[in-house]
Amino acid sequence: MLEELKEEVCAANLLLQQAGLVVLTWGNASGIDREQGLVVIKPSGVAYDGMTAEQMVIVDLEGNVVEGDLQPSSDTPSHLVLYREWEDIGGVAHTHSTYATAWAQACRSIPCYGTTHADHFRGPVPVTRPLEPEAVQGSYEWETGRAIVRAVANNNPREFPGILVAQHGAFTWGGSASEAVRNSIIVEQIARMAAVTEGLAPTVGPISDELRDKHFLRKHGPKAYYGQTE
Amino acid sequence: MLEELKEEVCAANLLLQQAGLVVLTWGNASGIDREQGLVVIKPSGVAYDGMTAEQMVIVDLEGNVVEGDLQPSSDTPSHLVLYREWEDIGGVAHTHSTYATAWAQACRSIPCYGTTHADHFRGPVPVTRPLEPEAVQGSYEWETGRAIVRAVANNNPREFPGILVAQHGAFTWGGSASEAVRNSIIVEQIARMAAVTEGLAPTVGPISDELRDKHFLRKHGPKAYYGQTE
Amino acid sequence: MLEELKEEVCAANLLLQQAGLVVLTWGNASGIDREQGLVVIKPSGVAYDGMTAEQMVIVDLEGNVVEGDLQPSSDTPSHLVLYREWEDIGGVAHTHSTYATAWAQACRSIPCYGTTHADHFRGPVPVTRPLEPEAVQGSYEWETGRAIVRAVANNNPREFPGILVAQHGAFTWGGSASEAVRNSIIVEQIARMAAVTEGLAPTVGPISDELRDKHFLRKHGPKAYYGQTE
Amino acid sequence: MLEELKEEVCAANLLLQQAGLVVLTWGNASGIDREQGLVVIKPSGVAYDGMTAEQMVIVDLEGNVVEGDLQPSSDTPSHLVLYREWEDIGGVAHTHSTYATAWAQACRSIPCYGTTHADHFRGPVPVTRPLEPEAVQGSYEWETGRAIVRAVANNNPREFPGILVAQHGAFTWGGSASEAVRNSIIVEQIARMAAVTEGLAPTVGPISDELRDKHFLRKHGPKAYYGQTE
Numbered sequence: 061m062l063e064e065l066k067e068e069v070c071a072a073n074l075l076l077q078q079a080g081l082v083v084l085t086w087g088n089a090s091g092i093d094r095e096q097g098l099v100v101i102k103p104s105g106v107a108y109d110g111m112t113a114e115q116m117v118i119v120d121l122e123g124n125v126v127e128g129d130l131q132p133s134s135d136t137p138s139h140l141v142l143y144r145e146w147e148d149i150g151g152v153a154h155t156h157s158t159y160a161t162a163w164a165q166a167c168r169s170i171p172c173y174g175t176t177h178a179d180h181f182r183g184p185v186p187v188t189r190p191l192e193p194e195a196v197q198g199s200y201e202w203e204t205g206r207a208i209v210r211a212v213a214n215n216n217p218r219e220f221p222g223i224l225v226a227q228h229g230a231f232t233w234g235g236s237a238s239e240a241v242r243n244s245i246i247v248e249q250i251a252r253m254a255a256v257t258e259g260l261a262p263t264v265g266p267i268s269d270e271l272r273d274k275h276f277l278r279k280h281g282p283k284a285y286y287g288q289t290e
Numbered sequence: 291m292l293e294e295l296k297e298e299v300c301a302a303n304l305l306l307q308q309a310g311l312v313v314l315t316w317g318n319a320s321g322i323d324r325e326q327g328l329v330v331i332k333p334s335g336v337a338y339d340g341m342t343a344e345q346m347v348i349v350d351l352e353g354n355v356v357e358g359d360l361q362p363s364s365d366t367p368s369h370l371v372l373y374r375e376w377e378d379i380g381g382v383a384h385t386h387s388t389y390a391t392a393w394a395q396a397c398r399s400i401p402c403y404g405t406t407h408a409d410h411f412r413g414p415v416p417v418t419r420p421l422e423p424e425a426v427q428g429s430y431e432w433e434t435g436r437a438i439v440r441a442v443a444n445n446n447p448r449e450f451p452g453i454l455v456a457q458h459g460a461f462t463w464g465g466s467a468s469e470a471v472r473n474s475i476i477v478e479q480i481a482r483m484a485a486v487t488e489g490l491a492p493t494v495g496p497i498s499d500e501l502r503d504k505h506f507l508r509k510h511g512p513k514a515y516y517g518q519t520e
Numbered sequence: 521m522l523e524e525l526k527e528e529v530c531a532a533n534l535l536l537q538q539a540g541l542v543v544l545t546w547g548n549a550s551g552i553d554r555e556q557g558l559v560v561i562k563p564s565g566v567a568y569d570g571m572t573a574e575q576m577v578i579v580d581l582e583g584n585v586v587e588g589d590l591q592p593s594s595d596t597p598s599h600l601v602l603y604r605e606w607e608d609i610g611g612v613a614h615t616h617s618t619y620a621t622a623w624a625q626a627c628r629s630i631p632c633y634g635t636t637h638a639d640h641f642r643g644p645v646p647v648t649r650p651l652e653p654e655a656v657q658g659s660y661e662w663e664t665g666r667a668i669v670r671a672v673a674n675n676n677p678r679e680f681p682g683i684l685v686a687q688h689g690a691f692t693w694g695g696s697a698s699e700a701v702r703n704s705i706i707v708e709q710i711a712r713m714a715a716v717t718e719g720l721a722p723t724v725g726p727i728s729d730e731l732r733d734k735h736f737l738r739k740h741g742p743k744a745y746y747g748q749t750e
Numbered sequence: 751m752l753e754e755l756k757e758e759v760c761a762a763n764l765l766l767q768q769a770g771l772v773v774l775t776w777g778n779a780s781g782i783d784r785e786q787g788l789v790v791i792k793p794s795g796v797a798y799d800g801m802t803a804e805q806m807v808i809v810d811l812e813g814n815v816v817e818g819d820l821q822p823s824s825d826t827p828s829h830l831v832l833y834r835e836w837e838d839i840g841g842v843a844h845t846h847s848t849y850a851t852a853w854a855q856a857c858r859s860i861p862c863y864g865t866t867h868a869d870h871f872r873g874p875v876p877v878t879r880p881l882e883p884e885a886v887q888g889s890y891e892w893e894t895g896r897a898i899v900r901a902v903a904n905n906n907p908r909e910f911p912g913i914l915v916a917q918h919g920a921f922t923w924g925g926s927a928s929e930a931v932r933n934s935i936i937v938e939q940i941a942r943m944a945a946v947t948e949g950l951a952p953t954v955g956p957i958s959d960e961l962r963d964k965h966f967l968r969k970h971g972p973k974a975y976y977g978q979t980e
Contacts (some may be wrong), residue, residue, distance in 0.1 A: 083709045084702060085747075086636070097538045105747030112735055134746045156636045162353060162713050165634040166721035175393040175458045176316070193730045227727045233505045249313045253392050255720060260485060261396035266456045268368055269721060270423045278364060286364045287315075287335030404855040405918045406776070406846045428968035472774060477771045483852050486945060498916045500883045504890055508824060516824045517775075517795030543939045544932060545977075546866070565977030592974045594968060616866045622943050626862040626951035653960045660964055687957045688865045715950060 062100055062118060063129060065091050069100045070113040072151065072237035077108040079245050081157040088133040088242075089153040091237035092143050099143060100237075103130035134201065140198050141205025142233055146217045151237035156240045156284035159251035160244075164186070167226045170250060171266045173257045177250045178267065178275035179286075182219040185247060186211045190226045204228070219276070222247045291329055291357060295321050299330045300343040302381065302467035307338040309475050311387040318363040319383040321467035327351050329373060330467075333360035364431065371435025372463055376447045379404045381467035381473045389481035390474075393417070399497045400480060406499060407480045408505035409516075412449040414426035416441045417476060420456045426468060434458070437483045444495050449506070452477045522560055522588060525551050530573040530721045532611065532697035539567040539705050541617040548593040548738045549613040551697035557581050559603060560697075563590035572709040575692055584726050594661065601665025606677045611697035613704045616689040620704075623647070624684035630710060633717045637710045638727065638735035639746075642679040645707060646671045650686045655680060664688070679736070721728035751817060752808060755781050760803040762841065762927035766800040771847040774957075778823040779843040781927035782833050787811050789833060790927075793820035794847045824891065831895025832923055836907045841927035843934045845904045846919040849941035854914035860940060861956045867940045868957065868965035869976075872909040874969050875937060876901045880916045894918070907964070912937045916935055930978070 069240045072089040077081050085108070090101035093174055117128035125132060133139075139152045155161075161184075163170055170185040172178055177185075188207040195203035208223050208231055221243045222232035230251075232243035257264060266272075279286040302319040306312050315338070320331035330346050347358035351370055355362060363369075368381040378382035385391075393400055393415075400415040402408055407415075416438040426431035438453050438461055451473045452462035460481075463489045487494060496502075532549040536542050545568070550561035560576045577588035581600055585592060594598075599612045608736075617622075623630055623645075628644040632638055648667040655663035668683050668691055681694035681703045692703035718723060726732075739746045762779040766772050773844075776800070780791035790806050807818035812832055815822060829842045845851075853860055853875075860875040862868055867875075878897040885893035898913050898921055911933045914921035920941075922933035947954060956962075969976045 079684075083705060103748070105563070131745075131748055151438065156713075158709070158713055161634060161636060161718060162716035162720055165713065165717040166724055168720060173457070174391060176391060190728075191731070193728065196730045196734050227731060241560070245313060249388070253386075253388055253395065255716060256389060256392035256485060257395040259719065260392055260398060264396055268420075268423065268426070268427045269420070271457060274426050276428075285361075288333070288361055403917070406851060437771060475773060479848070483846075483848055483855065486852035487855040489949065490852060490858060490945060494856055498880075498883065498886070500886045501917060501944060502882070504886045508890075515821075518793070518821055545934060563978070591975075616943075618771045618939070618943055619946060621864060621866060622946035622950055624941065625947040626954055628950060651959075651961070653958065656958070656964045660968075667782055687863070687961060715946060749908065 062093055062098060063113070063198050065093055065100045066116040069116050069151075070111060072153070072241045073102045074108060074111060075168075075238065075241045076153065076155060076244065079241070081155045081244055081248055082108065083156070087153070087155040088135055089151065089237045089241050090139045091151045092135075092149075092193075093265075094147075095152070098126060099140065101132050101135075101136055101139060103128070104133045106130065113142040125129045135204075137199070137201035138205040138208070138231065141202060141209060142231070145209045146233070149217060149233045150235045151240035152231065152233045153237070153240040154229065154231050155248070156229040156242050157244065157248040157251075159255055160224060161256065162249050163251050164224035164229055165227055169224065170254050172272055173254050173264060173266060175267070175271065175275045176253060179271040180221065180243070180246045180250070180276075181290070182272065182276045183215070184266070185222060185224060185250060186215075186220060187224040188226050219280070292323055292328060293343070294296065294325075294418070295323055295330045296346040297331070297341040299346050299381075299467045300341060302471045303332045304338060304341060304386060305468065305471045306383065306474065309471070311385045311474055312338065313386070317383070318365055318383040319467045319471050320363075320366075320369045321381045322379075322510060324377075324380070328356060329366075331362050331366055333358070334363050334482035342486055352475050353510065365434075367429070368435040368438070369462065371432060371439060375439045376463070377387070378502070379447060379463045379464075380465045381470035382463045383467070383470040384459065384461050384462065385474050385478070386459040387436065387474065387478040387481075389485055390454060390477050392485065393481050394454035394459055396456055399454065402502055403484050403494060403496060405497070405501065405505045406483060408502040409509050410451065410473070410476050410506075412502065412506045413445070414496070415452060415454060415480065416445075416450060417454040418456050449510070521575070521657045522553055522558060525553055526561045526573040526576040529562070529697045530571060532613070532701045533562045534568060534571060535701045536613065536615060536704065539701070541615045541708055542568065542706055543600060543616070547613070547615040548595055549611065549697045550593075550596075550599045551611045552609075554607075554610070558586060559596075559600065559735060561596055561599060563588070564593050565568050587595075595664075596728050597661035598665040598691065599657070601662060602691070605669045607691070608695075609693045610691045610695045611700035612691065613697070614689065614691050615665065615701040615704050615708070616703065617708040619715055620654050620684060620690035620707050620739045621688075622715065623711050624689055625687055625688045628700070629684065630714050632732055633714050633724060633726060635727070635731065635735045638732040639732075639739050640681065640703070640710070640736075642732065643675070644726070645682060645684060645710060646675075646680060647684040653703065664702050679740070739745060752783055752786075752788060755783055755790045755972065756803040756806040759806050759927045760801060762843070763792045765928065765931045766843065766845060766934065769931070769938075771845045771934055771938055772798065773846070775847040777827055779841065779896050779931050780823075780829045781841045782839075784837070784840070788816060789826075789829065790830060791822050791826055793818070794823050795811075796820065802912065805929060808955045823925055823952070824921040826892035827889070827902060828895040828898070828921065831892060831899060832921070835899045836923070836926075839923045840925045841930035842923045843930040844921050845926070845934050845938070846940075847934065847938040849945055850920035850937050851918075852915060852945065853910050854919055855940050857894070859914065859943050862962055863944050863954060863956060865957070865961065865965045866943060867961040870911065870933070870966075872937050872962065872966045873905070874910060874956070875914060875940065876905075876910060878916050898950070909970070930943070949979045960966060
């Protein structure tokens with residue numbers, strides 16, 4: 061079942077590797093079929109080389125395996141929290157990519173230092189608060205998802221398509237698994253450029269709200285004029 | 291029409307990707323046919339993989355689409371300002387390459403720290419001033435072009451074949467689209483080496499005018515002796 | 521003899537190169553046959569391109585060459601000390617990979633700044649003390665091995681699968697040669713991310729013991745639930 | 751004439767590119783036939799892609815072109831000074847590789863922070879003094895060579911197989927063109943690791959003379975025991 065979605069999710073996972081965002085078996089991407097309420101996700105700890113669509117695992121929104129011979133990613137509950145909370149997202153990705161993870165380890169949100177950032181995020185890339193010890197020792201992966209939702213708070217997740225989980229790594233989302241992975245690529249590049257920027261100008265501040273919104277809105281929303289009309 | 295120029299502009303855009311200067315669909319290059327006053331430019335938001343010469347868009351110097359099924363790059367007006375202002379340039383490129391963009395985000399020009407830099411720029415790589423809010427909310431892409439022209443000021447654009455647009459990224463130019471892209475490659479490498487240099491010697495100053503001009507003039511101008519005579 | 525182990529050790533050495541951890545002929549990996557008490561190791565100073573299993577050298581635990589036309593790696597004695605000391609390891613790898621070596625040159629252990637680190641090390645990546653002049657001028661490579669053992673001290677080498685040798689580079693180990701190399705890849709990535717983290721947050725501290733153990737133990741030990749059960 | 755040497759010099763130049771040390775047409779390598787006193791060198795400003803042995807240029811030790819349709823590298827005189835001064839070197843290479851050039855631009859020699867460095871240099875990688883204005887405006891490329899010789903001074907060029915030319919880039923040498931290029935690769939890697947090391951430990955000092963000589967002499971000289979005996 062869901063063969064097409066499995067193909068797309070497998071391709072999205074492979075794109076994580078091709079884009080240089082993963083080391084060994086780290087990272088994972090998933091996609092959801094909203095009609096059936098089923099999520100397709102990468103199996104846990106499986107090598108990217110030779111990964112096939114058939115290996116993808118189907119789980120329901122409570123985390124029960126519906127189809128698949130392998131265990132789903134151990135991060136599955138974090139994905140599920142996001143799908144349950146935000147009904148208009150169709151894909152989620154998680155990486156330990158170098159620069160995004162460094163910002164996460166620094167427990168810092170990424171300030172909006174330029175238009176590359178503003179083209180994709182309508183403000184800083186947020187960072188979660190570190191989990192309390194009880195949350196770590198409890199349902200850790202579910203708590204991680206909840207910490208993401210708390211940090212996005214009242215912002216629109218389509219205007220903030222990713223986040224840094226403190227001391228951990230990046231989660232991103234989008235309309236599909238592949239769009240979620242594209243946002244992983246973008247967060248890593250934003251994170252790298254912001255790190256170099258601070259090295260060159262330690263006291264630099266974020267760009268103006270006008271410039272940020274100009275760029276965000278020329279790519280997103282009803283008045284967007286970047287790209288091709290469909 | 292302009293089939294040869296479309297081929298060259300397409301190849302120049304692909305070179306941006308091959309040189310590692312672009313992420314996803316970011317970046318664009320264009321070339322001009324001065325006799326006809328027509329510019330060939332990359333379409334907006336189109337993937338580099340599978341890009342073809344037929345997809346290139348032809349616009350006139352006012353920005354009207356003369357030929358092409360796709361929308362031209364949203365940065366087209368910035369390119370057009372440069373072609374209108376500087377009659378001896380034949381190509382323009384725009385990137386968000388990592389180190390050049392970091393300097394742009396730091397709102398800093400790149401000091402001439404060595405002969406690699408002096409081989410290609412006869413002084414610092416300039417940076418524009420951030421745009422005023424009215425310019426951002428007005429004809430933003432035209433204003434970006436005008437900010438570039440103001441920052442180059444009375445300098446010869448052939449001696450300063452590129453610039454950093456504050457909080458944004460790099461624009462470069464040259465005798466052709468491919469030369470403009472070569473200058474994008476050079477600006478990124480200059481930017482990377484200058485960033486590392488400052489990390490190693492925070493108080494280092496620029497090289498002497500003598501050394502700078504020695505290198506610039508052995509590659510450029512009537513007494514150049516680098517490369518092959520034609 | 522030991523043809524299968526030679527194949528595995530050769531493949532592990534080639535993986536060092538494919539993973540970008542070696543320059544020229546630097547680095548080496550070995551594996552042990554515990555029943556026979558024999559170690560297979562890369563020959564000294566041989567190019568990775570065209571390396572074959574037949575070139576691997578067999579030595580006993582005293583360092584005598586048992587089979588092979590080439591000299592074994594000059595670092596062989598360091599490997600042997602580890603095999604003699606820790607009976608449950610099956611492979612050892614040594615690299616001068618960029619970031620791990622930089623931490624070694626800085627004579628610093630790598631603090632546990634995030635879950636990527638905690639997934640693989642149950643605490644900091646340790647660093648040895650610099651060798652005394654007599655040790656350098658004596659049986660240098662044997663002394664290097666002993667310094668590693670002293671620095672791991674009473675910790676479990678399966679919970680600390682690698683170390684930085686001060687002013688030198690990284691040694692890693694595991695159940696097999698290929699697992700040792702995977703740990704080399706992990707140490708390099710941990711080292712890179714930690715270096716960037718300190719640049720972004722110079723006063724950042726390590727993660728909590730709870731979070732560290734949560735991640736380490738979800739991947740290792742009797743209650744592990746990452747990956748596939750076998 | 752000198753067909754074999756041309757093949758080797760061409761291959762050495764291509765290795766510069768394959769090793770990621772050059773951008774565009776930057777960099778060059780040469781080799782000498784000591785019997786005939788003739789040097790084979792890369793032509794000036796020619797693309798690496800498609801470069802052939804036939805394009806290599808033969809010059810005598812005064813810089814006169816003996817064979818070849820193209821102009822020799824504009825850096826040829828710098829190479830010639832080294833061949834004239836040091837009779838036991840057989841090859842020279844010059845690059846603007848990123849980290850080596852950053853140290854050169856910082857006008858700093860690279861301290862010996864670890865054994866990777868000591869395996870190849872018996873002390874710091876030296877840096878020249880910046881040229882005086884008269885030298886820049888005079889026979890600039892000859893003066894560059896002389897500045898290198900002055901900076902190596904009474905040291906053995908086989909124990910210091912490369913140097914940083916202040917504000918410029920790296921020159922390296924060796925028994926052949928390919929060995930000179932290998933030393934370019936080594937200098938770049940040493941430079942990169944030293945830069946990261948200083949970021950992690952700003953007050954770190956060089957390794958002890960004992961450790962430095964232990965490593966240098968296990969690879970070089972009569973008591974070397976690294977690699978294979980021939």
